[in-house]
Amino acid sequence: MTPATLAEEAGALAGFLRPATRIACLTGAGMSTESGIPDYRSPQGLYRTLSSEEVFDIRRFRADPSHFYRVIGPLYTSIEEALPNAGHLALAELAGRCGKNVKIATQNIDGLHQKAGRADVYEVHGTMRTLTCQSCGGQVGSSALRDRLQAGELLRHHCGGVLKPDITFYGEMLPEGPLACARQAMAEADLVLVLGTSLLVYPAAALPSLRTRGCPLVIINREATVMDEQASLVIHGAIGNVLPQSVAKL
Ligand code: OAD
Numbered sequence: 001m002t003p004a005t006l007a008e009e010a011g012a013l014a015g016f017l018r019p020a021t022r023i024a025c026l027t028g029a030g031m032s033t034e035s036g037i038p039d040y041r042s043p044q045g046l047y048r049t050l051s052s053e054e055v056f057d058i059r060r061f062r063a064d065p066s067h068f069y070r071v072i073g074p075l076y077t078s079i080e081e082a083l084p085n086a087g088h089l090a091l092a093e094l095a096g097r098c099g100k101n102v103k104i105a106t107q108n109i110d111g112l113h114q115k116a117g118r119a120d121v122y123e124v125h126g127t128m129r130t131l132t133c134q135s136c137g138g139q140v141g142s143s144a145l146r147d148r149l150q151a152g153e154l155l156r157h158h159c160g161g162v163l164k165p166d167i168t169f170y171g172e173m174l175p176e177g178p179l180a181c182a183r184q185a186m187a188e189a190d191l192v193l194v195l196g197t198s199l200l201v202y203p204a205a206a207l208p209s210l211r212t213r214g215c216p217l218v219i220i221n222r223e224a225t226v227m228d229e230q231a232s233l234v235i236h237g238a239i240g241n242v243l244p245q246s247v248a249k250l
Contacts, residue, residue: 027113138158195239198225
């Protein structure tokens with residue numbers, strides 16, 4: 001079903017949210033565009049000017065880490081300055097005022113769901129909050145290195161080894177703990193929400209397929225996705241418009 005107006009969309013979404021008790025979400029970069037962080041594959045996305053191989057490929061990083069740091073500087077700055085938007089806050093409200101059990105598997109590295117609070121968050125593509133030394137394995141927090149990260153400097157540990165942010169690069173495994181929690185949340189949910197992701201990157205894109213038979217799937221994304229046909233409700237619009245309106249009806 002594809003409703004037409006914003007009010008109809010919000011009403012239809014509320015119809016799924018109201019009876020749900022365990023809501024598992026898969027979120028992607030589209031969740032944070034309204035906080036001023038670009039996504040990857042939209043017309044204004046990062047991959048219109050760069051390729052993922054250039055930025056987030058582990059072999060490329062090992063060959064030339066300074067290239068990665070030069071590129072990531074502006075993105076890190078926008079992440080540091082960003083605040084949760086109406087969509088993040090609506091999910092927090094679902095968990096808070098509405099009393100739902102909300103678990104969020106996010107592909108995002110911006111920490112905005114955590115800043116919004118309330119829901120359980122599983123960062124399946126890792127985090128920018130810590131970095132690991134590629135020589136000795138030592139881990140350091142990124143906040144102490146903030147200015148240098150923003151300036152695009154190649155970061156080294158005190159042992160001399162190159163530091164790599166703990167985000168998942170192409171060619172690396174996803175972090176086991178968050179991925180296991182995300183899988184369990186999908187399997188236990190009585191409603192799955194897919195929010196702002198092109199569903200093109202696996203294994204994260206396969207998470208909604210772990211929902212049980214009969215568990216409704218709702219997708220909110222500006223563009224069509226490969227899972228639209230399986231969904232009980234598809235809304236092709238901005239998360240920050242429809243989700244808060246819908247949560248306000250509960
Ligand atoms: P993409 O850029 O592939 O997809 C974001 C989707 O969100 C697009 O389909 C947009 O149309 C949609 N969108 C943007 N703003 C929106 C809004 N306000 N409301 C609704 N929809 C909106 O980003 P991801 O699917 O998150 O991985 O990308 C997956 C992974 O690819 C990322 O985690 C990253 C990247 O390479 C790694 O870096 C490992």
